[in-house]
Amino acid sequence: MNQTAKIIHQAKKENRKALLEPEAKTICAEYGIPVNKFQLAKTEKEASTYADEIGYPIVLKIVSPDIIHKSDAGGVKVNLKNTQEVAAAYKQIIENAKKYKADAKIAGVLVQEMAPQSTEVIVGAIKDPQFGQTVMFGLGGIFVELLKDVNFRVAPITVEDAKEMITQLKAYPLLNGYRNTPPADIDALVAILCSVSRLVMENPEIKELDLNPVMAYPKGAKTVDARIILE
Ligand code: ADP
Ligand code: MG
Secondary structure (H helix, E strand, O other), X not given: OHHHHHHHHHHHXXXXXXXXXXXXXXXXXXXXXOEOOEEEEOOHHHHXXXXXXXXXXXXXXXXXXXXXXXXXXXXXXXXXXXXXXXXXXHHHHHHHHXXXXXXXXXXXXXXXXXXXXXXEEEEEEEEEXXXXXXXXXXXXXXXXXXXXXXXXXXXXXXXXXXXXXXXXXXXXXXXXXXXXXXOOOHHHHXXXXXXXXXXXXXXXXXXXXXXXXEEEOOOOEEEOOEEEEEO
């Protein structure tokens, strides 16, 4: 687990609690959690080059240790279809970030593959003062925020635990196929939950982890946003 240890070590050295999205995604990838392709661009020109390499449509996001909720800062632009749109979005994101927080440190702009729309789920972990590392699963948007329809288990979890966390949600029928929506790949979500459990067990300095959202597909799943907070 080379990259993970290195990234955590570096953040500690810089006295940084919140890992940046590319750092969190690199850690996820090392633990076998599927993430979209990404490259950190430091200039508009780099952003265009990476976008051409990754392929359109593209998503751009602000990468700043001072901006945790990127959308709130106008720091996420989705569905960019060509170089011109990428260049314009790059400028806009930097401008928005400065408006949001004048002295925000900006590490760059993350150029990433746009994952197809699908049912969005949330996988999380939190270090409970009493129970220790605990993993969480829920559906995205109102299901978590409004209805609090989420399930928790103390880590480490088994495959059976992970399955229960998913199938015992009130909103589970939404994942199990309804009307024209095909069922989501539950095994892929189970695998992500088990990997997250292993990740937080092996790295006790992780205080919070948030994969929000993970796109759940009929075949496979993909994490498009990852946040890790250290103690
Ligand atoms: P925030 O820091 O505001 O949570 P996110 O990275 O989650 O920022 O982006 C906001 C929303 O944009 C996500 O909830 C998701 O719906 C969409 N999104 C972000 N990245 C991608 C991507 N790579 N592919 C598809 N949709 C994305
Ligand atoms: Mg998010």
